[in-house]
Amino acid sequence: MRKKIILVTGAAGEIGTALIEQLLFQKVENVLALDIRPVDERLRSKVIQVVGDICDRALLERLISEYEIETIYHLAALLSTRAEFTPEAAHRVNVEGTLGLLQVAGEQSDWRGEPVLFIFPSSVAVYGLPDLQTKRQFSKVREWEWNYPRTMYGCNKLYCEMLGIYYSEYYRQLAIERPVTLDFRSVRFPGLVSAYTVPSGGTSDFGPEMLHAAAKDQPYACFVRPDTRIPFMAMPDAIKALIGLASAKREQLTRRVYNVTSFSLSAAEFREMVIKAFPKAQITFEPDLKRQGIVDSWPEDMNDNDARKDWGWNPEYNLERSFTEYLVPNIRRRYQH
Ligand code: SER
Secondary structure (H helix, E strand, O other): OOEEEEEEEOOOOHHHHHHHHHHHHOOOOOEEEEEOOOOOHHHHHHOEEEEOOOOOHHHHHHHHHHEEEEEEEEOOOOOHHHHHHOHHHHHHHHHHHHHHHHHHHHHHHHHHOOOOEEEEEEEHHHOOOOOHHHHHHOOEEOOOOOOOOOOHHHHHHHHHHHHHHHHHHOOOOOOOOOOOOOEEEEEEEOEEEOOOOOOOOOOOOHHHHHHHHHHOOOOEEEOOOOOOEEEEEEHHHHHHHHHHHHHOOHHHOOOOEEEOOOEEEEHHHHHHHHHHHOOOOOEEEOOOHHHHHHHHOOOOEEOOHHHHHHHOOOOOOOHHHHHHHHHHHHHHHHHOO
């Protein structure tokens, strides 16, 4: 008998680390953590760790010969700024890597006679608004609006959402005997802010970077204009969304891809929140026009009514609570030496 596991890819990343901590807290003991880097030291003895590349098909084959995969949290990706520097490499990881995993999940579903649950974080980057006037006008986008991404990462995420739907609903649709297909579910995240880690290679990074710099007593030059407004969410809520969607009953869901968000604020307001907690923070604005262009194409906010209605999504941390109860106290502790 093969051991049943929950596969987490991108396990050493920001979301991966926080997700595994929460799964362990919930006494989930069969996590297989896959990443090209080793996972956080504190987690190593508590998971099955595999250091490797999701694009390595031989590795994936080896994993399915050894384990029965029940659920996949596929978090590995190159983020939006990083992907602009190496678009083809991003496509390889973000799209081909996802395709390989969808294939594995498909095979496993049919073999087990039961769908493998495939949880995929998508992003606010799938949206692309043409100009600031339109961004103001369509301030709270619905899932199907403005799906015209302007970054490689956004294109990759949008296409992988569609691949996930295809593999769940239409895979081998012409076969005489349809296989059992996987169960793909996705949440579109806003910018995520963690108290413990700083993102790398994203374009919403100005928020978390500002906050962590202030906590470390370092000056920070924000790379977008003060009036730049996008949605954000505290990391514990991102984990809550992933696990919440995974736990929902199939019949509750009316979509496979859901917006989820918490609060929306401008870079100037973000700075004010940081200064409230760290009055000596030195935060200036030095917009980088190219990265600015990317964030200007992202919506001010997302409408997450369907997630709330269908599977009871409800963020625990609004703007005030995110800062006062989660971010500030934990960041203070983290940098206190
Ligand atoms: N935080 C991501 C980025 O900035 C968006 O999903 O790329």
